[in-house]
Amino acid sequence: MSHRYAFGALHLPNGRTRFRLWAPGQPGVGLERRDAGPLPMQAEEGGWWSVETEAAPGTRYRYALGNGPTVPDPASHAQDGDVDGWSVVVDHAAYPWRHTGWTAHPWPRSVVYELHLGAMGGTRGVEEDLQRLATLGVNTIEIMPVADFAGSCNWGYDGVLPYAPDESYGTPDDLKALVDAAHGHGIAVMLDVVYNHFGPAGNYWHSIAPDFFRKDIHTPWGDAIDFREKPVRDFFIENAIYWLTEYRFDGLRLDAVHAIADETFLHELSERVRAAVGGRTVYLVLENETNDASRLEKDFDAQWNDDVHHCLHVLLTGEHDAYYADYADDPAGRLARALMEGYVYQGEATDNHKDGRGKPSAHLPPSAFVNSMQTHDQVGNRALGERIAALAPIGNVRAATLLLLLAPQVPMLFMGEEYASKRPFLFFTGFPSPELAKAVREGRRKEFARFPAFADPHRREQIPDPNDPKTFAASCLDPAERQQPEQEHMESFVSTLLRLRRMRLAPHYEGAKPLGAGKLGERGVRAQWQLADGSVLTIAAQFGEHTVPCEVGPGRLLAESRTGLEDELPEHGLAARSAIAWLQHPDATA
Template structure:
């Protein structure tokens, strides 16, 4: 792939530099320790130059107004996002598994993780054998695009092409992708194309027209995707991760904040062309629940509807967006298991307008279901996980439903052992003004919740910028080895083995045979798999047993022993789940 932006190594130690800088009278290339060189102006406000700059050269651009800025398409940084950009050579890395083709999407089991909490790219590599043995097929990295400071969730990135300096070098990220492939794991990357973070974004100085001047979204200026260079900047970024780093897919954050749907369709088409012959997955986060994007352009969407239903059933919480699911959570969950979305055009009380479109025609693999995500844990004031909020047996029942149903399941790091470590919202901004604004904004956000009406209670919300907030969020290996947590991990491993051996080869053509609520606290759902087998899953999320018809076939899994045997006489036991499989 030939990129339009950035520093691209050429022959004999030369590098081509190219920048879109409309409205500037001149652009200079500054190389550390060398005299500046002028870039030549091309048509359409582009500037370019081929100059001596081998890999490792530190450089930046000096604009006509005298401001020196990093390359917005920098592929590595020295000195954080305001420092020097670094020339890199993607061809220098020697791939050990160049023939890896990826995992067929319907067979995927996704594991979402934060690289920084693992200690960087090398820390993730160290955990790959365990994750592969557990039964995970696909890692999903939270965003790694460089951000200001040492700590961040990743959604404040400002240099989309530069892997975060604090996690390791670009080649160490390539080594992570390569090692994942060596363990038979696909690996996806979360990317953010709807906004930039609040510190270190220089596009406003380089090209003010990069943004709409009269529009904003919840995170800042709205990006103008009607301009070809803007579209290419992000689409080429997607291709960059898929080709130069060989990621097996991308998860596009909050695409409902991207006003131009043609951009998404163009991105998908160009990604398919660039990766022909490989299994890649393009996944959306989309509050609009737009089923049309899942018909041909994208493999799947995070289905928050399923998470919200399960959370209400397990915890009884009804504030904020949970209010949309609190009236009939079991019936809503049944609809999601059978048809995809809960909201398919109905009005959302939380949003105040209609949401979603018809989705029953889509395959189960178009939906990624989860019990937790970084959002749903980290956006809680205290970062509590579901294991801290719900009955342990209820969590096991939900895990069975999640990991045995044909939709693509996703675990958030620590889910597999029912971790009780918090996952908090954290940042590492270096300016006190921004750190204060984030801390106070966080506390103000929770003032609308009944449990935080008391100002003294709000003061106890962890400071996102404090190093201890980050450290408190690290997964704890010692916790995982405790007997009750080790038992959950063994249970999850058994479910994933059953999924791989009995279900995975036949999930691509799975179709729903319907689902219904069990009383108002449980659900029973059934699917026909591609080989004609019938899969039935029933789960109950309250103390009292409920009447439930057993599924045809043999028991595939139980959340605790004896549930299926007692079904006829006692009903489905409280906080329990069973799966049956009838072979064709």
């Protein structure tokens, strides 16, 4: 292994394996192996226990706690028999990497494609789709969490063994083969990781080391992790290094960091990760509800910008429930601000954040923001998992797609979005415990009771049961859907836009500067940037039902969401549900 880790089973060059566990307060800890006798582990300072012994790759093992149960290794690198089964010794040096000279592209040139491994057929299914994605113009895939979770299927945010890829997706070598193959297609690979909580089943840290958790605060998903403890910090920071080195991922997306109750942990993680990868290009991206722009000034490359999503969603659908209420009063004006400055809210109070939300972000480059029209959160956290193509007129979807894919911010597509899939993406689980499955089902229905559309108890009963296998099956992509005329047309449109982005715009995004944006009527926006080579990019989009006056951008037509739009400008204005882009080269005049 390219790094030594404080936790877990470390297979050594001499063929032996070192086992190590942090279990303060335990009177003793023993190593149990399925095919060999038990061994006592030696106490070390600080609550650590370790033993080095003969244990070949593939050895099944567990830890016997002196005053508790026998448990899997919380730093297990692979499992045999779900989260409660045997942990497996893995020799990471044994995988024969093929694309050893791979170098990731600069972050501002990224086009991200978020996907769920299970919903795309596991590692093999995604590997088979890499050529199509590369041809489409995707150069970065972001995989939803793979950490081992209880049961047969899961979004991944209920993981309890952060170092072990879930068995349902294949072996560790299968996951490495996917990363390796992606590099061969010129595609970087990011992994979504969860460091703010553990799932509700299969987490043994309470038995191993109760001090792993804080007793004074909780998260929406359970007990808060105590990052004040150095071994706790090391457990997660080493996990980040582990994925980036042993699996050669090119970046991480850190889930819901606003739920991490420690002001210094994220900075330390960034510093140690950057040092560990030795100058190699890796991307560190946040999900952060607080919109803390200071995190993006040095430590992290970007953040998911939900503000852009929310503005677009209101403009495309007219919905204004829950958090969309914060954008419904002026969605076009707020979108214009987000395109120029990043966050819509930079300290102001909102209906849902009475004490204010966000920090000033206009000083950050456009590449500090990952913009999207759909994500697993925004689709899957709808009661019925509807995608935008099932909620909005296709003209609006195409107009928003042009804006998303040509603007200088980093765009992200959610799997199937490139061909306007209408298959739902639902919240699904596969918990083996009937009691937990019932609690999740009832909690899901209670959660949506606050939405007016589901205030009727009878309607709430129609929300799919997350633990029903049919719910997961309904969320999987259907390749046959791509063959339908509307879907083929959309995929061709996306491919054209991404080709323009790659060839005409992306080389000049780094250093791009906003020149201004404003509303077109009540539901349109016109935005303009100067790119690094001095060229000027102008994009105008109208999501309303009427033509609106619009000044022609400087330069020549670059792209349009409907054919013939250039004939309607400037005399007749920008047509309803359409978008258009112009590009002026630095040596040209308007």
